[in-house]
Amino acid sequence: MKLFSKKKEETTNAPPTVEQDISRAAGVLDSRAANVLCSPRITEKATDLGGRSAYVFDVAPYSNKRSIMAAVRHTYNVTPRMVRIVQIPRKIRKNVRTGKSGVTRGGKKAYVYLKAGESITMS
Numbered sequence: 001m002k003l004f005s006k007k008k009e010e011t012t013n014a015p016p017t018v019e020q021d022i023s024r025a026a027g028v029l030d031s032r033a034a035n036v037l038c039s040p041r042i043t044e045k046a047t048d049l050g051g052r053s054a055y056v057f058d059v060a061p062y063s064n065k066r067s068i069m070a071a072v073r074h075t076y077n078v079t080p081r082m083v084r085i086v087q088i089p090r091k092i093r094k095n096v097r098t099g100k101s102g103v104t105r106g107g108k109k110a111y112v113y114l115k116a117g118e119s120i121t122m123s
Contacts, residue, residue: 033071036063040122041109050122053114059085061108068110076120082113 038058040046046056059068065083072080090106114120 033074036060036067036071037075042122049111050119053116053118055112055114055120055122057110057112059108059110063108063110065110068112072112078114078118078120080112081115084111084113085109086111 036059038060041056041058043056049056057068057072063071063085065085068083068085069080072078072083086109088107088109091104093102093104094100095102
């Protein structure tokens with residue numbers, strides 16, 4: 001049993017290549033992009049903004065502007081010019097039939113502004 005040996009074990013850990021770094025980063029970005037953008041928000045206001053290179057998405061509550069920009073860039077292959085985030089507040093709603101109070105879930109939405117001439121096809 002060698003607990004305290006004076007001789008150090010030699011390890012052959014070669015540094016990762018550039019291709020390995022890029023593929024590992026792309027895999028991480030794929031999973032994060034899928035989790036950051038929940039869904040496009042299809043409303044009258046969002047449809048009107050779409051004509052002016054602004055798109056609205058429901059996003060995860062933990063997301064920030066940088067992660068949203070990276071997710072849009074990776075998912076739709078467009079370059080966002082600016083991102084604005086809005087908190088959707090929880091609201092108390094009363095059930096008419098039972099008289100019980102409930103709470104809507106709220107959330108977070110992001111307005112993504114693209115460069116001129118770029119667009120996203122929502123399906």
